[in-house]
Amino acid sequence: MIVPGIVLVVVGFVLGYLAARLRADRAPFSTAGTASNGMAYLPHPYLNQEWLRITLQSIGDGVIAIDAEGNVIFLNDVAERLTGWTTAEAVGRPLTQVFHIINEHTRELCADPAQKVIATGMVHGLANHTVLVRRDGKEIVIADSAAPIQDDQGRIVGVVLVFRDETEKRRMEAKLRISEETYRNLFHNAQVGLFRSRISDGAILEANHQIAEMFGYTSRQEFMAEFVAADHYVDPEKRQEMLRLLNEHGEVRHFEAQFRRKDGSIIWMLFSARLYPEQGWLEGVMEDITSRVEAEERLRYLSYHDILTGLYNRTFMEEELGRLADEPIVSIIIGDVNGLKLINDAFGHEQGDNLLVKIAEILTQTVGEKGTVVRFGGDEFAIILPNQGPEEAQDIIKEIRRCCRASSHHTIMMPSLALGMATRKGLDEPLRRVVRRAEDRMYSQKLIESSSHRSAILASLTSTLREKSFETEEHAQRTRKLALDIGKALGLGESDLSALALLATLHDIGKVAVEDSILRKPGPLTPQEWEEIRKHPEVGYRITLASPELTSISEAILAHHEWWDGTGYPRGLKGEEIPLLARIIALVDAYDVMTHGRPYRQAMTREQAVQEMTRLAGRQFDPNLVEVFTGMLAEEMGA
Secondary structure (H helix, E strand, O other), X not given: OOOOOHHHHHHHHHHHXXXXXXXXXXXXXXXXXXXXXXXXXXXXXXXXXXXXXXXXXXXXXXEEEEEOOOEEXXXXXXXXXXXXXXXXXXXXXXHHHHOEEEEOOOOOEOOOHHHHHHHHOOOEEOOXXXXXXXXXXXXXXXXXXXXXXXOOOOOEEEEEEEEEXXXXXXXXXXXXXXXXXXXXXXXXXXXXXXXXXXXXXXXXEEEOHHHHHHOOOOOHHHHHHHOOHHHHEOOHHHHHHHHHHHHHHOEEEEEEEEEEOOOOOEEEEEEEEEEEOOOOEEEEEEEEOHHHHHHHHHHHHHHHEOOOOOOEOHHHHHHHHHHOOOOOOEXXXXXXXXXXXXXXXXXXXXXXHHHHHHHHHHHHHXXXXXXXXXXXXXXXXXXEEEOOOHHHHHHHHHHHHHXXXXXXXXXXXXXXXXXXXXXXXXXXXXXXXXXXXXXXXXXXXXXXXXXXXXXXHHHHHHHHHHHHOOOOHHHHHHHHHHHHHHHHHOOOOHHHHHHHHHHHHHOOHHHHHOOHHHHOOOOOOOHHHHHHHOOHHHHHHHHHHOOHHHHHHHHHHHHOOOOOOOOOOOOOOOHHHOOHHHHHHHHHHHHHHHHHOEOXXXXXXXXXXXXXXXXXXXXXEOHHHHHHHXXXXXXXXXX
């Protein structure tokens, strides 16, 4: 009997779950990775035990697990119903007591399938005409498959039985024998590929349309006339293995292999077949499982890889450290990206992701075959270097820094990492301690260099702003002088004057997040473009908050487009609710633009600018500041 293909979809999960239970008293069973950068890492390929338990209870087949001594340790609900035993009653009993099977015709006891698996280490299925005698004496015809459960060392620690009630199927087979027409309809309408081939030469004697379509033939007649099995196996050794199983057992069950279609494309097939020597033919069933295999491969890939960069993830890193536990020489480099938060705030998370991808490329190219690069946190990377000492690791760090500097011309901001390195002191030092030492050195470097990194980042952003907009260094110098003149006239202290000078340079830093085409547009802006422009005070506010030395001007940057009458943005502040420094910068910035113009606006004379500011006093500008400023200008013009 052939257990339907759906059983194999879950058998891998069954083995993982039961193996975890059988070794639970020896070591903890890890079920999931840790969270990083807002995402939870995908779990171990066995998934978690509770999910698998629910899956086992949900499938329509009976599942019984047996330990290495042949005693029952688990039944799902279907197995309880079919055997008549509850889990509580069955656990600890020999399998033969709970799973009492006989030959339907001879009435003789069948051999214990678990013992067969334990003795051979191979998957076994029950012979035809096997009957399960329930606890209440009722007999059920069943199909069964028994497979070994192995631990991490490949030792058999138990057996899993998957079986189902075949009574109804037997009844249907009897009906099919009565009506050849019914048989034909089922054969040709089946959703799986069915075929019959001659044993002597492999010629196809019968086939349905589904199998012809699977292999890319236009009709079953073409398939039957042209198909040669040997030509369609991708791996010839797989075919030899299948033929060996057929010769040894007379049948093959749930055999997975890659096949080549008529057009050369590759598909995965689930193959089951049985020899009929008396008739001289072989009958088989084939199912296209390409989608399932690809999904499993994708899941396996995601379990060990970071989806953004394609690098290995923390789960892989933990396993790699375990694999290298006996390596005496291992160096580890830990890197933390500088300025990622600032880039996310200034340019958006897409640009932040681009920076991470660029750094991943640099690390991968630099390390090459010498080691493994891992992204194990949001902005954290690790490089594991087996058989590499401290000198080799330091050379790699130098090369990483060189490549980062070299790539600065092709990115918004130069990629930069704080890097720390540690080399294993001997087998007595666990590798996780080496990781901690590398992390400590990385954090120390980050603390020492944090101020210079932030300064470099801000310098880069300021340079970018000047390249993409009309904010020139001369404009910044003029604005700074005028602002300081007003500040001194108002009697501001040294700290406020310093903040005012800094604000004059950086008040529009948030515009780095605005598209160049909008900043340089010569004509009127659309409502959507104005909406983008109006976001720049908030972006600038977030950028300066990320730098401790700039927090003193964050509120002023946020408010420098507020109007005295409350009609400004982004918060609609009014009057003296607007910070004084923001009011000063708004006034002198507007004056400089008026008197020096822009490509889209003709410059005014100083007298015209004074008239315009006087007109807007009490509406856009602080009237007291306008009075002070125009008075200063009048003195200059009079002189």
